[in-house]
Amino acid sequence: MNVGLGANEAHGFAAGHALVCYPTNAVYTFIPKNACSTMRVSLAMANGCIEGVEDWTWIHPNNRTFSASLRELVTANFTFVILRCPHARLASVFLDKIVSKTPEFWALYRLEGDQLDEHGLTFRQFVDAIARQESLRANIHWRPQEDFLVYEAYDAYYALEQFGSAVGEIERKSGMDITDARPLTRHGTDQVELVTDECHADTPLSALAEMKREGRAPAHACLYDAALAERVGALYQADIQIYAERFGTADLLFPTSLIARKE
Known part of the structure; x- marks a missing residue:
């Protein structure tokens, strides 16, 4: 059924995460856990809203400050x-937001009727929780990446796994100078010893x-059996x-999880 664009919730969500670099009129789609802090800090500097990395926390209450209008x-x-292997993205969310019990953990805790074990929860049980229909799209950090895509086709797609060579x-x-925010946010596993000894x-x-x-932290693949x-x-x-259509399967944690399309 055709509806007014303003009533199209899927478009509204994606458009809200399409951010504009004003000096160059470039549009970047912001997907959490996909180098998003680095990109938002870089964008805030390009748009003149912060002078340098010392003001990086400005990005947190301003996720949609640069959201694109229809004209833009x-x-x-x-x-x-920037896209990411879905298995790696979900593992990153768990190790960052759930293990550290950030507000995302407590939001899921409430969504689960206060029934999550805040000490004994496992990655497997976390997957059980978010797999419920009402939970999969309840938080932007584990919401499917497809929901963020406002364009049918972008001018460029970049894989987070190859981000360094794409900068x-x-x-x-885009006209932006990219500033690496990882040392500031400490959200990732780049500054810890990755453990690969067991599942x-x-x-x-x-x-x-x-x-x-x-x-120390488990390597992303080691959260899975x-x-x-x-x-x-x-x-x-x-x-x-x-992801596979754009970049192939070499950087997917589990390439065999790709189900062949039916003709």
Whole structure:
């Protein structure tokens, strides 16, 4: 059924995460956990709202400050998005937001009727929780990446797994100078020792939190066993398809989770 654009919730959500670089009229789609802090800090500096990285926390209450209007979406000079392996993105969300019990954990806790075990929750149980229909899209950090895509086709797609080699092109085409925000946010696993000794799908939050305090964390792939990798692959199959179509399967944690399209 055709509806007015203002009543199109899917478009409104995606448009709200399409951010404009005003000096160059470039539009960047912001997807959480996909280098989003680095990109938002860089965009805030390009748009003159912060002078330098010392003001980086400005980005948190200003996620939609630069959201594109319909005119800006239509007239953009350059449009781009950064995508990520869905299995890696979900593992990153868990280790960052859930293990550290940020507000995202407590929002899920309430959504689950206060029934999550705040000490014993495992990655497998986290997947159980977000797999429920009312939970999968309840938080932008684990919401499918496909929901953020406002354009049918972007001028450029970049894989987070190859972000370092893409920075030069992004700067040249978008007009932004990219400032690495990872040392400031400390959201990722780039500054800890990655543990690959065993599967941690059923390791409780309390043990994972202790590992983080010791400067260690499971490698993303080690949060999965075969059954869990298959389940998450089915849950985020559309995202896997989009990623594979653009970049192939070499950087997917579990390439076999890609289900062949039926002709």
